[in-house]
Amino acid sequence: MIRPLLTSLAILLASCAPVPDAGPGSSGVAGSGGEVSRNMPISSSLPPMRTFPVRAAAPPTRSNAQMAEDFLDLAFKLESGRNLPILTRYEGPITLRLAGDVPPTMATDLSGLLARLRNEAGIPISLTSDANASIIVEAVPRADLSAAVPRAACFVVPRIQGWQDFLANRRSAALDWATLNVRQQASIFIPADAAPQEIRNCLHEELAQALGPLNDLFRLTDSTFNDDDIHAVLTGFDMLMLRAFYAPELRSGMSRAEVAARLPALLARLNPAGQRVPVAATPAIPRDWQRLVETSLASAASPGERRRSAAAAVNQARALGLGPAQQGFAWYALGRLELGRDRGRALTAFQNAALLFAAAPDTRLHEAHVSLQLAAFALSDGDAEEVLALTGPAIEVATRAENAALLATLMLFRAEALRLLGRDAQADALVVDSLGWARYGYGADGIVRARQREIEGLRPDVSG
Structure with a gap:
């Protein structure tokens, strides 16, 4: 059941992860209808929408x-x-x-x-x-x-x-x-x-x-x-x-x-x-590499063309010695394109992206997006401790970045890991909190419930 579940979740993870269409002003949240959760009481209402306070950004750290x-x-x-x-x-x-x-x-x-x-x-x-x-x-x-x-x-x-x-x-x-x-x-x-x-x-x-x-x-x-x-x-x-x-x-x-x-x-x-601040070396990013990445992100391109472009971007970034942020993003794009198609390749791509982002400055938010993907694999494998290890730091980063969709999804993954450990009361409280953020991040109640149901579907049934 792992691969079909990961296939169905690919839409969810794509909606949380900011890999845009190659066009101006491109951002989007995939939508679908939904059912009520198997863990939450049946209700026509959700917790109140949560929003972030207005606050100044941290100053830049580069020269x-x-x-x-x-x-x-x-x-x-x-x-x-x-x-x-x-x-x-x-x-x-x-x-x-x-x-x-x-x-x-x-x-x-x-x-x-x-x-x-x-x-x-x-x-x-x-x-x-x-x-x-x-x-x-x-x-x-x-x-x-x-x-x-x-x-x-x-x-x-x-x-x-x-x-x-x-x-x-x-x-x-x-x-x-x-x-x-x-x-x-x-x-x-x-x-x-x-x-x-x-x-x-x-x-x-x-x-x-x-x-x-x-x-x-x-x-x-x-x-x-x-x-x-x-x-x-x-x-x-x-x-x-x-x-x-x-x-x-x-x-x-x-x-x-x-x-x-x-x-x-x-x-x-x-x-x-x-x-x-000392001046750090910044490798030039060739236009050819940018076009490969843009093609890998473009919904107008065929799935095969997008995967080939992402793989070529990975290889070119490595050959040109581009920075860990660029190499990591190419791996990240490739991993998302392999979701639901080749579990092993997707997991390897996300693991490589995580290592590269961890080594780069100013990429904690990038790393949090990869942690979301890795948490899906860990949850489907029943590795609750790994889910908790991945989601804890990522939740803090998503909060600072004011990304409610990412934050809510990470919290829902964490709640399912807590259920695997028998900590249902903590899981229930976390789900309620996450749904308030999900209403801001995803919008319609039906989409919020659908996201919740999809993540619950990844948790293995350990009863009996």
Whole structure:
């Protein structure tokens, strides 16, 4: 029964693990109907939704010299690889207006995000009801978003005032970021009917892009500006990049050389601790390797093509001597693609990823995602102690990263391990706690119950 159970759980683990489609604004939570748990009382209600408090991120730990290079590559390139001739940003106070069928959690999470942007990045941004707001954030039904831009769960475009304006101009050159001289208007489109966590993730990613960097870099392990989608909430590095974007030393229209000349003194002022950190060697990440990873993540590619690309990314990363974070992510992507197909290869891939992430700085969250995968194998094998060892540290990391879906799933795995050890009272309390987080991470009650049932199904029947 192990392989069929792991096959059915592959959808669950994919929904918790941030391996995106290779498209803009890509993030998603798989959904399905569900039954009530065999352990919890039959009830039409779940515990109240739990949410994270608004809190500042820990400051970045890398050297300012490294982060200056990161800033230049983030600010002067698009995700497509095209160079941008000048820096663009908003000049002066920025206003933001909500539109569409806005879910309650979206308004709450946006309020917290705006407070963080003001306090941590020093950006003068505020909510308004003015139709001519600098940025419009519109909640649109997922079906409408998918019909217009099939590969994007959420996205941002310049020079647009809302959804209808986008539909009328989506093939216009006006939507090209490279043609801007200064940012004056943008619209962000977010699925109104997604899980609260997905909505929040979209707010963080797309608003950060509307304000600042338009590029993502695979070498960044401590940032949302990375196509691996590991970080979903703006980090200390991200806030430093945004603070630098809006520093008085810079302005729209500056060239890369002009910005580069000002960055050392600017970062020394904003982040004095970064002056004392030694510069670590950062291997260049070839575009060919990035394309392999992107193909391995792209749902539009065939399963075979995705697996071959992931395997090639593993081999190339090793041959090129890429960092442990990049090698680990390639193994992680390969392991997920082998779930439900080849148990041995999937397990080996996750074990390799875990070793590499453990050896790299700033990859504790990456390691937590791998721990989730390894916990599934350990639980299906009846190894309760291994599940507890894997989930304990990962739960702490998921909490700090504000990833409710990951947190809830880890807690449910831990509860099933406690049941294997006969500690049912502890397991019951942990399940109740996890379901509050699951409501934020997964959304609909049916999906929450389905996730719970799938994880329970991995626990071996040790009765008799």
